[in-house]
Amino acid sequence: MATYITNGVCSKQITFEIDNGIVKNVKFLGGCNGNAQGIESLVEGMKAEEVIKKLKGIKCGFRDTSCPDQLARAIEENL
Numbered sequence: 001m002a003t004y005i006t007n008g009v010c011s012k013q014i015t016f017e018i019d020n021g022i023v024k025n026v027k028f029l030g031g032c033n034g035n036a037q038g039i040e041s042l043v044e045g046m047k048a049e050e051v052i053k054k055l056k057g058i059k060c061g062f063r064d065t066s067c068p069d070q071l072a073r074a075i076e077e078n079l
Contacts, residue, residue, distance in 0.1 A: 001025070004074030008065045011036060014074050018048050023075060031067055039068055048075050 004014045011031030017024045023043050028036035043051045052072045060066035065073075 002074065002078045004070070004077070006067070006070045008063055009060065009067050009070055011067050011070070014067075014071055016071070016074065016078075018075065018078055021048050022046070023048050023051050026071065028067060028071075036067060039071060043071070048079055052076050 001015055001017055004016075006013055009031065011028045013029045014026065015029075016026040023046050026040045026043055028040065039055075043055075052075055054072075055068040056072035056076070058066045058068045058072075060069075
């Protein structure tokens, strides 16, 4: 299980697993509960590279990052 401390977003951390290149058990701590659950559900079982491709660079309002972008960065760091 990997733990990533987020930066610049409402959530505080993300935990997840990468098993044979597949993303599993994503959990956000803090942030918008409904959005976090949606992201968790959508990426479950996806290839890590595909999650990075789809989510990296997404911004939240005026911020340079977002919870999806932070997840992409976390996965990228753990590959």
